[in-house]
Amino acid sequence: MTNYGDEATVRSILTGRGDTWAVVGLSTNTARAAYGVARFLQEHGKRIVPVHPKAETVLGEQGYASLxxxxxxxxxxxxxxxSALAGEVADQAVAVGAKAVWFQLGVVDEDAYARTTAAGLEMVMDKCPAIEFPRLG
Known part of the structure; x- marks a missing residue:
């Protein structure tokens, strides 16, 4: 597979573009990866916005049922x-005017990547910000 999210794009999203991160799939389940990553993002100065059908408040932030x-x-x-649902989320991200989309480890949809980047958004796929951020130094 191609590298979907080169070093410059990863750096741009983590250090330049992204102060407010909508975390789609984030719930109050502390055992889920989304919870740990959202907490990591908060600890690094990002505002997280939980997006989950239950619209739960997570890590002190009001949740919403959809983007x-x-x-x-x-x-x-x-x-x-x-991955089967990720393309729809990417399309919603374009529709709401997000600047970037980040598909977590194991989330891959090459067609969604093509649509999202063609719409002018930066995109990273199959990577984790909690891994990439420390790696950048």
Whole structure:
């Protein structure tokens, strides 16, 4: 597979573009990877926005059932859903005016990558910000 998210794109999203991260698939389940990554992002100065059908408050932040329900702009849409659903989330990210989309480890949809980048958004696929951020130094 091609490297979907080169060093420059990863750096741009983590250090330049993304202050508000909508974390799609984030719930109150502390055992899930989404919870740990969201906490990591908060600890590194990012505002997280939980997006989950239950619309739960997570890590002190109000949750929303969908990206369309978030009443303010988001910079990055961080996707913790399976690959079969990820393309729809990427399309929603484009529709709400996000600047970037980040598909987590194991989340791959090459068609969604093509659509999202063609729409002018930066995109990283099959990587984790909690791994990439420390690696950047």
């Amino acid at each position: 369309a329900d978030v009443p303010f702009g988001v910079d990055v849409v961080d996707v913790f859903v399976n």
